[in-house]
Amino acid sequence: MKNVFIILSSVILSVCFTACEEELEIWDSATYEYSGRWHFKAMGENGQILKEYGNHTIQTYNSANDVSDELWIYDVNNVFAAKEDSEGERTGNIGGIKIKSQLEGDYSNFHSVDNSEEGAGLNASGYPVPGVAPGEADEDVPAEDDVNVIPYYFNKGTVLEGRILEGAGTSKSGSPVDSIYLRLKLFAGEIVYNSVYDAENESYVWDSGEFSYYAQPDSIVIISGTRYTGFEEDEY
Known part of the structure; x- marks a missing residue:
């Protein structure tokens, strides 16, 4: 026995x-020190609150290459998703954030290697899709000639400044947790959709859209937050 x-x-x-x-x-x-899930609020560079703490999180994690200088930043709940009204008109200024950035520094003080528009990471969340079909927004424009332009869409992003500090934050319940600070530059432009004929469905649909960059609406967004604990008392 x-x-x-x-x-x-x-x-x-x-x-x-x-x-x-x-x-x-x-x-x-390879990016273990950077990685995590975070409760956060977002502000403009002038201190204006764009989004308060709430039932949303952002994730930071390694790329498929699993190298120490590549990091994904992902707005899981699409807090900054492009919004449109019932007629398909743009009503928001910030697209959903999902960018991969090549970094310099370490987790306590890092930034993107290239902060130019050419070197910025593409927004993998994709373009916002027009909310109305070709020909529906304006009865005077036939579907075959329709064009839909969505301005001020943030198609790329780069990390101007980032910090992850051990034990420097406070959870909702008051416990010490890691904190995150990201100062992001989001590159803006417009997406132009043209109607194309879909023979299979015998109707006009939008093409995949073409992005054109222009600098004037570029924006700085500051994200600050605390590490997600998973405890009920720390939920917002």
Whole structure:
């Protein structure tokens, strides 16, 4: 009986050790110090609050290359998603943020290698799709000739300044947690959609859209927040 107990104990310990190793492999990455899920608020450079703390988070994580100088920044809940009214007109200024940036520095003080529009990371959230079909917004414009222009869409982004500080933040319940600070530059322009004929559905639809960059509406957005704990008392 004693031998059976020893064997069973060895098996259990072996399974636990293996499971821990597998979990470590999943979570360990070249950007481990940068990675996390964060409650956040967003401000303009003038201090104007764009979004207060709430039921939304942002994620930072490694790229598929898993190298120490590439980081994804992802607005999970699409807080800054492009908005349109019932007629398909643009009503917001900030597109959903999902950018990959090549970094310099370390997690306590970092920035993008290239802060120009040419070097900025593409917004992988994609373009906002027009809310109305060709020919529906204006009855005087036939579907085959319709054009839809969505201005002030932020198609690229770069990190001007970033910091992740251990234990420097305070969770909603008052516990010390890591903090994050990101000063992002978002590059603006317009997307032009043209109607094309879809033979399969025998109707006019929008093409994939073409982005044109222009500098005037570029914007600085500051994101500050605290690490997500998963505890109910820290939820907003």
